[in-house]
Amino acid sequence: MSVMMYRDALRRALYEEMKADPRVFVLGEDVGAYGGAYAVTKGLSAEFGTERVRDTPMSEAMIVGAAVGAAMVGGRPVAEIMYVDFITLAMDQIVNQAAKIHYMFGGQIKVPCVIRTQQGTGRGAGAQHSQSLESWFIHTPGLKVVAPATPADAYGLLRASIQDDNPVIFLEHKGLYAVKDEVPDEPYVTPIGVADVKREGSDVTLITYSRMLHVALDAAKQLAEQNVSVEVIDLRSLLPLDMDTVLRSVAKTRRAVVLHEAVLTGGLGGELSARINEALFSELLAPVQRVTAPDVPLPANVTLEKYLVPNAEQVKKAIEKTLESKQKVH
Amino acid sequence: MSVMMYRDALRRALYEEMKADPRVFVLGEDVGAYGGAYAVTKGLSAEFGTERVRDTPMSEAMIVGAAVGAAMVGGRPVAEIMYVDFITLAMDQIVNQAAKIHYMFGGQIKVPCVIRTQQGTGRGAGAQHSQSLESWFIHTPGLKVVAPATPADAYGLLRASIQDDNPVIFLEHKGLYAVKDEVPDEPYVTPIGVADVKREGSDVTLITYSRMLHVALDAAKQLAEQNVSVEVIDLRSLLPLDMDTVLRSVAKTRRAVVLHEAVLTGGLGGELSARINEALFSELLAPVQRVTAPDVPLPANVTLEKYLVPNAEQVKKAIEKTLESKQKVH
Amino acid sequence: MELDLTKSLYHSMLLIRRSEERILEEMMKGNLASTMCHVSIGQEAVAAGVCSAMQPQDYLTSTHRGHGHFIARGGGLSRMMAELFGKETGYCKGRGGSMHITDVSIGHLGANGIVGGHLGIATGAALWTSLNKSDAVTVCFFGEGAVNEGITHESINMAALWKLPVIFVVENNHYAMSLAWERSTPQLSFTERARAYGIPGVDVDGQDVLAVREVALEAIERARRGEGPTLIGAHTYRFLGHSRADPSKYRPAEEEERERARDPLTIMRAKVGAEMISDQDVEAYEQQVKEVLDAAVKFAEDSPLAQPSTLFEDIYA
Amino acid sequence: MELDLTKSLYHSMLLIRRSEERILEEMMKGNLASTMCHVSIGQEAVAAGVCSAMQPQDYLTSTHRGHGHFIARGGGLSRMMAELFGKETGYCKGRGGSMHITDVSIGHLGANGIVGGHLGIATGAALWTSLNKSDAVTVCFFGEGAVNEGITHESINMAALWKLPVIFVVENNHYAMSLAWERSTPQLSFTERARAYGIPGVDVDGQDVLAVREVALEAIERARRGEGPTLIGAHTYRFLGHSRADPSKYRPAEEEERERARDPLTIMRAKVGAEMISDQDVEAYEQQVKEVLDAAVKFAEDSPLAQPSTLFEDIYA
């Protein structure tokens, strides 16, 4: 085990995949000598050359397009889109091309590429630089979507994503890059589509992913002091969703709270709530609660931004609500 | 009352708004003399000239961009994107610009524009020409989203959308253009954000919008013969959602089914299911069911496509399931 | 049929022409599975000329109007017809149809329904072959309407910057649906346009298959030498409407008449003379093409419709 | 201060320079509400020169590096500073910050965080003023990095096609974050590039405010006459890093030294001579600017932070 930062764990994954497989290459804005806006690719171009760690012009559609085309003829590109907000410029390439090519052409060809990007709040970066857009991608059959919350998962999922034969949207979080934690020294992959119980508990299941995991763990810890036992599930993969793990836990706790940083309406929380209700309707002792950002654009203001990002207090309140909630009476 | 086609009702709304307000103008691909890919703007350029009903180059980002810019300085543009699938090329202009400008600039400026497009199946148009993408837009604070199902609502909502001071995503459906129904002769607007009970009933609430309304009404009619009374709610507006109407109905029927043509995961059905469960958990006699397309891209094949589009049989089954479902026992 | 180059160019154009006529016929009979179908009748010389200049290791990307590229590149007619009929023996298992007709085994990377969408793919493919030191060249066909899409700019710029082996072939049939070319952009010269990217641009008579071939050969050889992309503007005309639904009312009758008179098949025969392509040759080709097409249609008819259950396959690789 | 044109150009550049220096100072003190802040020190001549050529009815759109455009257009410093401090008296109620600094009342249609995103807005604004027979011209500033975005192509093409009254001003500071201009495109001449759209293109020394003004005047008058857009490439340099976090290691030291020596303030004084702008003038401006900035900072400091509850306002108009 070594303690490393999230960004370093990502870089280690890139490094090892590039060492192991000459088909892997990296492209994006400022990913070369500059090392990426969030320093994930730092040093890679020195190691692998500027062809394999390639600075692109500012052309988000083509960054993804180049990845898709390269993947179709044998490459295994890892493209970086600097902020998920800019992925709005590449939606055709992701949704109509990458996600559909394998299917639409009857399985004739594969598109093994990874689109790395980062999302979320924390820097007061404003309405056009702080969004969380995972919902769009989980609504797109043909994509896989992952959103690691810890250095260990960032490493393992990035390796798995690069090795995957499908287009993977790899969602990092700008507030996680400097987070440090233990990462095993031996190489490994974290399988896509498998959630992780990050804390066991018996009273309520708290389901989350990405940076909100840390808010969830914080809330769970505080509640433990009040003798409330919270099971915290880190989804890690958002498409496919590991409903087995989720439902197993909720079947046990009979209460669930979903937590994410994306805005409420149309967020992943709705999907999870619906699925839990569909599967465990008669088991549930309380309605599934959602703790999310409100339906508001984000201000370019570190202080004000905090009011729109879910915090441990809100999570605790939601959990308390599920605990209070009376059993159904009919 | 006159009986008219959905496309003609839309054209009437455009015509009347253009007559009434010189700021209103239309732009898009082939909207001029050609009359639009689905013949909605036919005749308008002859009436209002090719400047006010303006053919654009193929440049979807700029079609929306031009609408946004024009709206900011006093125009009231109605832009047409030929297929919603091509809106992938204009997502930055919609999501980062149109939706956020009013908020981000502190309310200094308004963006009153309508982006008309059509979505859905029915023509075997394939994976890149048949999607239903409303979920992306309801996840974008600052937009309004409407999806009329009848000629009367198409007319009234288009007038309301053009008169609205916000960017409105106006979702038509390729399978509805030739649908005929009565439209009042007097001018009117249908307010955005108000759902419509298209059929009253007492046993179960069936919530839907756009072309699926007709599938819903068909299923309801068939079930009426089996003495099942289905209340059919046509949302009409998807953002904001009229939860009052939905919850009032479900409070009465205590059972709900959501029906849409978009794929399941991340679809609007999840949001509705979550909200209904949150509000009426102890009232519900059965889990909210979702009837949607499966998580599959669409084939360019009229015959095969049908297997992926929800039909009345599936709706009836889902409703029957909610009726069977035992009350909760704890 | 073993044919020398000149004859095979003619044969290739004839095969495209008759195939598309047959496709239209089958469409009228209601045999096509999708309502999406765009024929390139009148534009055959571009596909035939460019594809004749390609090598087996090369790639191409194609458009919504893609039968010509597919056939000129050597795509199989039986499985193509089966695809159009929505059959499980089709190249795309009956789920792609005309607009996505694709045979990856011959380096065909897909016909695309998003106008301009495949320019990313073409440049990306060229990026990989260049990184991978393969000598494959990628040919990217697109209509003049696609020229105004943002991705076209991004992709030509990137290809030019990195000197990628990709050829941008504009099939300029002068209309994008109803929009006349001159109403879509003020810059009508591709030679001029190419200067924005510092690459060679060529305007060529797209009805003259030999001229097209010449230009394509030079561009492809240049790309193969590592000297980067070329922008080719091939001036052609679609003889019919944009799609079945379109009576092309937006085109002046005189223009249609004048342009239809410039049939690439006629032009070629006039150019090479009857010694090269005799009436008997043509008759023999017509006969052979008819047989191939009859067989293709029969294959398509006899093939089973794709099973609905297969729709749940291939979502992931 | 009432100043004649030459003096006011100098004053405008000085005001931008000192304002941004003060912004950096306040940033170091931790007074800015957002971490997003890009200064244009070294590039003042482009903003000052172009804005001096605009009329009151004209519009402009701006970028992430937008203080200069804002100040040159006459935006108020107190409410600007308040905005940067995240205060409710700021132009955007404290929720826009530096990257979205905007004063619509002076025809400023917004600084934009999406590189290239505002080219749509600029062209759209020009479309409306042209439809509406207003004689307003819209000026669209963007960096050379934005040139390779698809929207830039779409928007220049559309503006050129319809002869819209919009001026495309490339503030070519030779870097897009770490990417040197020559590593982003093979076409370094804006004159050449403009030919792809059949419009005039001009390359101008962006450190020479008088030259910039000249070029802008001509372009704006041309647009106002209904003759369409001009593409202006103003060659300049950002003296500092892309943003606070950036030490600009990717730039050769000699280049930085050489370019920093070409300070637009110095260049102007050398050009117009001490009779036009004397040391006393400069001293007076410095004094006046300092007072304005002190007052602006004080205003910002004294203003209340925006109330969190206001975050729920203005989502809809």
Ligand SMILES: Cc1ncc(C[n+]2csc(CCOP(=O)(O)OP(=O)(O)O)c2C)c(N)n1
């Ligand atoms: C991005 C996008 N916009 C619009 C369309 C609808 N559409 C299909 S073909 C076409 C015209 C294309 O013109 P051009 O590129 O010249 O090709 P042609 O049809 O003339 O071969 C249009 C507008 C589309 N498929 N994709």
Ligand SMILES: Cc1ncc(C[n+]2csc(CCOP(=O)(O)OP(=O)(O)O)c2C)c(N)n1
């Ligand atoms: C679409 C988009 N891509 C990337 C970024 C991140 N980014 C912000 S500024 C910048 C460089 C812009 O370069 P240029 O256009 O030359 O303007 P400059 O910063 O030099 O003024 C980048 C890459 C962005 N904000 N928007």
Ligand SMILES: [Mg+2]
């Ligand atoms: Mg064309």
Ligand SMILES: [Mg+2]
């Ligand atoms: Mg720059």
